[in-house]
Amino acid sequence: MAPIARRAHALKEALDRKKLIPEGFIENFTKLMEVDWDPANGARVVARAWVDPAFRTLLIKDGTRACEQFGYTGPQGEYIVALENTPTLQNVIVCTLCSCTAWPVLGLPPDWYKSFEYRSRVVRESRSVLREMGLDLPESVEIKVWDTTAETRYMVLPFRPAGTEGWSEEKLASIVTKDVLIGVARPLANA
């Protein structure tokens, strides 16, 4: 088998020779993926929900519309549902069948999210998987796993940690990481 770098370039070259790739198409799409789709987007949405009760209500009722207010739309973001954590409930997102994720608000899925280890294990051994990854939840915290098997794209809405009173939205957003938005981490005031 030819190495994957050679196969990937062969596919591009074959399409190019048939003039099927519009000028700038790959560059523009790559910029979307590398720059525009970013977990900082989701973090801004979460921070707003933490400081604005009306926005929080909208986010939970209609995540797509709430994210649209920030301009976070596009492929893999057409139907966004926010999953609200509480101190005793941790929501965790996976796609066991492939790799579906809310690109516009979370960015492209990270390698570990697409790993066979995560996909196979988190639905069955969620607590052990989270502990191994560094999130050791007490038994009193219930874990709910959301398998992204259709067109809904989930984002986790974490609960605002103690010690963040009076923080600006920007500072609040800074503790909401990609891992927090997937549900394998919780935000910390002293992170």
Added chain:
Amino acid sequence: MAPIARRAHALKEALDRKKLIPEGFIENFTKLMEVDWDPANGARVVARAWVDPAFRTLLIKDGTRACEQFGYTGPQGEYIVALENTPTLQNVIVCTLCSCTAWPVLGLPPDWYKSFEYRSRVVRESRSVLREMGLDLPESVEIKVWDTTAETRYMVLPFRPAGTEGWSEEKLASIVTKDVLIGVARPLANA
């Protein structure tokens, strides 16, 4: 990863250095595998059952004892059950979990029997698998698949084909192949 030939020899060498391999152990066991365990054994059992009704009754009632009469005993042959075909019933043997087979009467399992293709498909798509392999059974023939998931070791007892009247046991045995004993082929008088 070191190539498998090197890993296999390393395992032998490591055991050898600790003087754990008795003189001749590997040679004797290899002779058993290469020479003694042979599908010709099972073929002799089938031929006897075709010409000797009392033996046939014993084979069906207690396959282990019937095979013992020929000296076909040993590992993977401690509990032998013969599965009787009829013109409208084809028994087929598989081991979906690993590779279990009745070594003393069938010989070691062939590569295709141990293939992921056979193990995954024959329980679910038995008719298609047999057809692809060259045994195109009419719909009127029922297929029963036996998964060797415990210690029973199966052998298929085919029905004696027309056109073999008056044949010697030796000639009868000659049309009972390893594939016939596994159940993916039927014996033919004009093979």
Added chain:
Amino acid sequence: MDGIHDLGGTDGFGTVPHHVNSQSYKPVFHEPWEHLAYSLLFLGADHLKTFNVDELRHAIERMEPRQYLAAPYYDRIVVGTASLYVEKGVLTQAELEALAGGAFPLARPQTEGRAARPTRSHFEVGDEVIATRDFIRGHTRMPKYVRGKKGRIVHRTSVEWPFPDAAGHGREALRQPTYHVSFDAKDLFGDGAEASSVVVDLWEGYLEKAGAPNV
């Protein structure tokens, strides 16, 4: 299909290769060819309309299982995408292999797929439903770990999408809402289950009202 890709609940894999919050996630791509995987996929699915994303998912599922398991993620996207360009007649495998200077194995052949059953009345939030006992040879988005299991609807989508078991085969596909169905994790994975519940997003055609016969 009950393929190697349907990984939920499979035992034997080791530790997830990540410690939380240890990565910046930049750069997004690690190899200079990786961005081509999604770019050329979206070229075909979005710009050229040569295939849809359900077909892409199915093309990846149709990879020979050993190839699927051995290939890194973006390699699988490249193979699935290339398979569809070839199956749709845009490119040939020979062209690709000539340009790659070596073998370029593509997905295994398609099966037929299946149409969605005709629309029935919708389910409501709170309804108990059973995931059908169907064994689908083609594309489906119902993971096998819910087959025949009882769950409760927690959300019905306000949008409808093409039934993937048809769309994934390039067939005309009815649109249906999907449902977030909450399953008790113990019903799915026995006493060792470590979540309280697993919520799966299922097309209407994958569901039957609980209490119907044969469930």
Added chain:
Amino acid sequence: MDGIHDLGGTDGFGTVPHHVNSQSYKPVFHEPWEHLAYSLLFLGADHLKTFNVDELRHAIERMEPRQYLAAPYYDRIVVGTASLYVEKGVLTQAELEALAGGAFPLARPQTEGRAARPTRSHFEVGDEVIATRDFIRGHTRMPKYVRGKKGRIVHRTSVEWPFPDAAGHGREALRQPTYHVSFDAKDLFGDGAEASSVVVDLWEGYLEKAGAPNV
């Protein structure tokens, strides 16, 4: 365990690489090292009594799934056998790697296994039984495609064998008969099933009387 080895019913694999009666099956081994796989396995299981064959099966199941799927058959036997010699303290992985002149990956770690439930009364030929809904993390010889399914007993063995879910972990194992349980293939694989029935050989501890609650 619901491992990659539990292949019955998995979709996506191609044609069986064989045409009936086309091979002489001689020579039995195709590579000069292949006979070592079984010889050194039986050295450990039979002559040295270092481990049993159930443990060997489980050691192979514990191979990293990608390694399992990529390895030829006798390679898997070598890895399983070597893993047990190392786990039992007879050899070390370092010794093996030094002699092999390269990496010698072994099976992933064991779990605990489980004891058989205490003996009950036997089932009889003709009884309807249900394969338990257990999800076993360790070794088991009940393929997942029969879990929770109803079948009928066609034979009870006259011999009893160690319960593999214990024996496969080197634990003291109760002996039980096994039963040839005939399942309607459609119950196992839906309408596309192509056999009339699939008969699976199941230890007594894998079975419950049909009609018991929750089945």
